[in-house]
Amino acid sequence: MTNSNTQLRTRLAEWTDRVLPSPTALLESTVARYQREGRPVFRLGLGQPDFPTPDRAKQSAIQAIHDDFTGYTDTAGILPLRQAISKALRRDIGLEYGPDEIVVTVGGKHALFNTINTLCHPGDEVLIPVPYWVSFPEQVKFAGAKPVFVQTDEADGFKVTPRTLAPYVNGSTRLLILNQPNNPSGAVYSKKELAELADFIRERDLWVISDEVYSSFVFQPEGFTSIASFPGMRERAVVINAVSKAYGMTGWRIGYSAAPAEVSEAMLRLQSHTTSNPSSVAQKAALAAIEGPQDDQTVIREQYMARRDLLVEGVRRIRGLECLVPEGAFYVWADASDWLGRPVAGRPVATVDDLAAILLEEAGVAVMPGTGFGSPRHLRLSYSVALPEMQGGLAAMEALLGSK
Numbered sequence: 001m002t003n004s005n006t007q008l009r010t011r012l013a014e015w016t017d018r019v020l021p022s023p024t025a026l027l028e029s030t031v032a033r034y035q036r037e038g039r040p041v042f043r044l045g046l047g048q049p050d051f052p053t054p055d056r057a058k059q060s061a062i063q064a065i066h067d068d069f070t071g072y073t074d075t076a077g078i079l080p081l082r083q084a085i086s087k088a089l090r091r092d093i094g095l096e097y098g099p100d101e102i103v104v105t106v107g108g109k110h111a112l113f114n115t116i117n118t119l120c121h122p123g124d125e126v127l128i129p130v131p132y133w134v135s136f137p138e139q140v141k142f143a144g145a146k147p148v149f150v151q152t153d154e155a156d157g158f159k160v161t162p163r164t165l166a167p168y169v170n171g172s173t174r175l176l177i178l179n180q181p182n183n184p185s186g187a188v189y190s191k192k193e194l195a196e197l198a199d200f201i202r203e204r205d206l207w208v209i210s211d212e213v214y215s216s217f218v219f220q221p222e223g224f225t226s227i228a229s230f231p232g233m234r235e236r237a238v239v240i241n242a243v244s245k246a247y248g249m250t251g252w253r254i255g256y257s258a259a260p261a262e263v264s265e266a267m268l269r270l271q272s273h274t275t276s277n278p279s280s281v282a283q284k285a286a287l288a289a290i291e292g293p294q295d296d297q298t299v300i301r302e303q304y305m306a307r308r309d310l311l312v313e314g315v316r317r318i319r320g321l322e323c324l325v326p327e328g329a330f331y332v333w334a335d336a337s338d339w340l341g342r343p344v345a346g347r348p349v350a351t352v353d354d355l356a357a358i359l360l361e362e363a364g365v366a367v368m369p370g371t372g373f374g375s376p377r378h379l380r381l382s383y384s385v386a387l388p389e390m391q392g393g394l395a396a397m398e399a400l401l402g403s404k
């Protein structure tokens with residue numbers, strides 16, 4: 001580190017030593033640079049749907065601008081939006097939340113940030129099943145709490161159970177972050193698995209954050225169940241969701257939390273001193289998306305399921321890659337550990353980060369290395385891209401790595 005860097009570091013807050021940059025954001029900026037330079041990239045690294053924001057949402061936002069609906073709103077979000085979210089929660093997960101128990105936020109990420117910073121005391125331990133979404137540990141560290149990583153196995157479908165969680169629980173354990181459908185593994189928990197987890201969480205007197213941002217991408221016939229919906233769980237659960245993935249609205253930045261009133265009131269206090277309300281115009285767009293007919297969700301789900309099957313089949317054809325069939329979200333979590341220690345295109349592969357860099361530079365395929373998700377063995381490939389791009393990416397990977 002240079003002298004000036006050292007001086008700068010000493011002037012920055014202590015958390016800057018603990019919190020890492022977001023690897024997904026870094027990949028996105030590298031891909032953007034490639035595209036600016038006119039180099040073709042197959043974007044299998046992306047975490048956003050390829051379908052557009054629904055027309056009703058766009059029109060509602062345009063109307064909001066024409067109506068000068070451009071001032072501050074309630075910090076918690078406009079009442080009609082919180083009422084629509086309340087209705088959607090009743091419909092989708094069978095839970096009653098009043099508008100005062102819902103806080104509309106700047107994306108799901110912000111709802112998680114509010115929650116973690118409201119529930120965690122310094123030194124509290126937070127259970128994070130591995131693999132995990134990249135921001136969980138960093139947000140926990142930011143809050144002064146300690147991420148405790150709970151390994152999962154491919155044999156268990158990358159899911160935690162009371163048996164695998166138990167050794168990690170002690171007097172400092174505060175909460176479990178349960179993200180399902182899971183980014184990156186695609187794991188979805190059955191009702192039976194959730195009932196067992198719910199018993200465990202109650203017995204150990206823990207909280208649970210249920211990150212449900214991929215809940216509209218569940219492919220198993222049983223559908224999606226929230227852990228918050230089991231007896232005695234609502235009072236110890238915070239449900240997080242967003243319009244980002246469900247409605248192709250990642251850039252609008254609207255998410256929300258649903259939690260017992262006391263927790264929501266505290267989160268609101270934090271939000272009132274940080275972001276205030278999310279964009280008034282984006283709230284109107286989200287309202288139209290959530291309130292309108294939901295038929296397109298089924299169409300999208302079927303399309304994504306077909307793409308999932310193609311991507312799984314394609315990945316399984318490529319030498320040195322293995323994967324399970326994901327039950328939800330829009331990622332394939334491929335075990336690439338066969339490549340570790342073997343050269344690709346004459347270049348050494350010591351880590352999955354090396355492999356991802358080689359795939360990008362030699363084959364023009366952007367994928368996420370598993371490292372940021374807690375795995376040194378995996379690559380995450382996204383099927384939220386149009387078919388030609390996905391097929392082009394698969395063909396380029398197969399040409400570089402070879403077939404089985």
Ligand SMILES: Cc1ncc(COP(=O)(O)O)c(C=O)c1O
Nearest residue numbers: 047107108109133183242244255
């Ligand atoms: C598991 C998970 N939770 C939360 C988020 C955040 O979503 P948003 O874009 O609404 O902030 C993401 C985004 O990738 C995610 O994958």
